[in-house]
Amino acid sequence: MTEAEILGQISTIVTRMLDDKGLPAPAITAETELLGGELKIDSLDLAMLVRELEDAIGHDPFAEGFIEFRTAGELAKLYVK
């Protein structure tokens, strides 16, 4: 999957999470900070996002330990092989 496709996946998953909570989902770009306050998601939502990305993309970039990321784009890059 390309970075843009993975970003699309992130956007789909986050939008569904916010929908589930009855919250508006702003457009997510590569620059969107995941926990920056703009998106009303918490660290457990983020944990869930990472799980679902692993299922969708087929590998876990955190298998060897945690890697720093802040924005949706930085997270997407981790899944590009």
Added chain:
Amino acid sequence: MAGAFNLESDDDTPIVEYADRVLTRGELARRAEDLTTFARANDVQRMMVHSDDPLHILRAIDAAVRSQADLFIAHTNLPAAHINAIIETFAIGLVIGAEDALTGAPAGDAAPTGRIFMMTSGTTGAPKIAAHDVEALMRRAKAAITPNNRGAKWLLTYQPTGFAGVQVQLTAAASGGVIVAPAERSPAGFLQAARQSGVTQISATPTFWRSFLMTMRPGDLALRQVTLGGEAADQATLDRIRKAFPEARVTHIYASTEAGVVFSVHDGLEGFPAAWLDQSNQGAQLRVRDGFLHILAPNAMQSYVSDNAQPVLDDGWLATADRVELRGDRAFIVGRDDSTINVGGSKVYPLAIEQFLLQQTGVAEARVFGQPNPISGFLVAAEVVLDPGVDAAAARTAILAACREALASYQVPRVFKIVDAIAVRESGKKG
């Protein structure tokens, strides 16, 4: 009586900083004195504080000490039925919060014992209630005072009514420090409060730290003390914290509601020195039996009022469910051997969540388990079998909405699957 924190009513130094105002030690002293007078006038022997505001928690503790009453500290996310049952069972005469209210409960004939009762988070089942000796709590809080934290500002990251949250408030109050209460309990809200107040100490779970480090930028905060607790601290997280706060002392602690803080590790390495086993260290003794950590702690809580959670052995040691592995001269906590799920430092009992799911319309069977992930350690995962003919999409929406309504955020199944069947192992347990 001087009260718990030696407050003076003319002291105008701050004790709690909110986003939009400051509570001074003097104002807290006056509020605590008023509460003490009110409690005495109404012959209140047992009171409850039901609020997340440090003002109400601290004045309740101070008033309980001054009037030698028992105090119950109740989580704000407990259903009203549980709160009312506790008030009735323990004959609680006064509920303290934004408005203080007499309950009219008869005082009962049990004399107050000057203890503080704290609750585990049992949103689904009735909460477990643990009795703590006020003196022991204050001793522990004062033991946490070091030259490093005099005049410090503490970010209140933990649930304010939980054991760790109360401990942070007591330590700040007893050491002349300031509690910083965020307007919003989210990573961005915590960072906002921390920057605005210039916090110097943050005590939080490794899960909190991982998301906090994602939110903050270098130079945002000048921390003197970083503390990790509630979950085992891993080396990657310890290293990232060290890099983000090169000036801070980084400590990870092993603590439980039952035993209090058992040990603190300051060398920045995960695990603890194996030499601490089978010798007295920091007042507590540790041993490993059959791969599990056992503790003999001087500041252990007195008892559970309700069911016991951790078995106390005949020789007085507390047997934990934490598995220990020895590698070289280091001991590591490698996991728990009971069914509890540690979600970012909060314990979830799968059985209670299963029972809740089974109460929902259309649910025939449910299994709840922990699913590992790199951010929060574990997440609550649920598999549900529906009754025949039930619409799966509608049921999913209704069940998740009911969970969000009735359960604490960390208890809500984040992984939710509707399945045809749930396997049952030979033991008869759901596998």
